[in-house]
Amino acid sequence: MLLPKITDNVKIPPIKIQGIKTKLTPFILKSISWDGNGVYFEPFVGSGVVGFNINPQRAVFSDTNPHLIQFYNDLQSKKINSTIVREFLEEEGSKLASSPADKNSYYYTVRDRFNKSPNSLDLLFLQRSNFNGMMRFNSSGYYNVPFGRKPHRFQKALITKITNQVKWLEEAMDGKDWRFECMTFEDAFKLVKEGDFVYLDPPYIGRHDGYYDAWSLELADQLAELTQTSGAGYAFSMWLENQYRSNLHMQKWNDGVLLTIEHFYYVGASEKNRNKITEALIVSKENHNKVT
Numbered sequence: 068m069l070l071p072k073i074t075d076n077v078k079i080p081p082i083k084i085q086g087i088k089t090k091l092t093p094f095i096l097k098s099i100s101w102d103g104n105g106v107y108f109e110p111f112v113g114s115g116v117v118g119f120n121i122n123p124q125r126a127v128f129s130d131t132n133p134h135l136i137q138f139y140n141d142l143q144s145k146k147i148n149s150t151i152v153r154e155f156l157e158e159e160g161s162k163l164a165s166s167p168a169d170k171n172s173y174y175y176t177v178r179d180r181f182n183k184s185p186n187s188l189d190l191l192f193l194q195r196s197n198f199n200g201m202m203r204f205n206s207s208g209y210y211n212v213p214f215g216r217k218p219h220r221f222q223k224a225l226i227t228k229i230t231n232q233v234k235w236l237e238e239a240m241d242g243k244d245w246r247f248e249c250m251t252f253e254d255a256f257k258l259v260k261e262g263d264f265v266y267l268d269p270p271y272i273g274r275h276d277g278y279y280d281a282w283s284l285e286l287a288d289q290l291a292e293l294t295q296t297s298g299a300g301y302a303f304s305m306w307l308e309n310q311y312r313s314n315l316h317m318q319k320w321n322d323g324v325l326l327t328i329e330h331f332y333y334v335g336a337s338e339k340n341r342n343k344i345t346e347a348l349i350v351s352k353e354n355h356n357k358v359t
């Protein structure tokens with residue numbers, strides 16, 4: 068049995084993005100029951116924190132963000148590895164440290180370089196020194212997240228931490244049948260068969276997050292339909308309600324079991340500025356782990 072997994076030691080992947088499920092991963096992993104005999108699919112893989120912590124033998128990880136997929140493919144093909152990452156961050160981090168914290172920062176030199184010729188090392192550098200770990204592109208596909216304004220960001224301790232995150236992922240992939248594909252969720256579902264398991268974490272409806280592709284209610288409805296008729300096991304993450312409103316789209320998900328957990332989003336550092344939200348996880352009936 069691959070799932071459930073009981074853990075409070077969630078491993079953090081190297082590329083962070085908004086909506087990353089780090090805090091909810093223990094809840095997700097303990098709520099699902101799956102034998103692991105089929106293929107694990109994650110069509111909105113993002114940082115991969117959920118799937119990489121599940122660590123299945125066979126998986127298709129996909130996303131419409133080509134840069135994320137390129138990063139995972141470069142790691143899998145060993146074009147980059149933790150040693151290369153360490154050397155790169157030491158060198159580029161020291162250039163960042165000797166540049167100003169404003170628009171003349173070396174951060175923007177790397178950002179321009181990435182936009183002219185996208186590559187995985189620059190993506191990692193930007194993602195770990197930008198504003199709030201956001202991953203955002205404009206309508207022409209250009210990465211446009213501003214600098215986090217910390218020129219001394221890449222201290223020894225942070226470089227070691229990132230290098231270890233890369234090493235963990237490198238080792239997790241080794242010897243596994245994992246595919247990383249840049250594709251829409253519709254294309255991913257064409258590969259899904261009975262006995263497989265699909266974890267779904269699409270962009271949240273009603274919240275503009277600046278992901279690679281625009282999300283819409285039509286796509287959300289299509290996802291609900293595809294998932295609930297696929298014959299595969301599934302778990303679907305979405306917000307359910309906050310103090311102001313409920314997510315009406317959840318009515319489209321009436322086939323599985325609804326599990327909920329309360330989560331706090333912090334706006335800035337102050338304890339007072341925290342917003343409570345109820346997060347939902349819908350799990351297909353036969354994959355719901357009732358014993359917790």
Ligand SMILES: C[S@@+](CC[C@H](N)C(=O)[O-])C[C@H]1O[C@@H](n2cnc3c(N)ncnc32)[C@H](O)[C@@H]1O
Pocket residue numbers: 084085086087088089110111112113114115116117129130131132250251252253268269270271278279280281282286
């Ligand atoms: C909420 S994030 C996933 C976060 C991920 N679970 C994590 O913990 O990091 C949603 C992801 O869906 C991707 N995406 C947006 N539209 C998509 C589509 N139509 N098909 C597949 N992926 C899409 C985005 O690029 C983004 O990486």
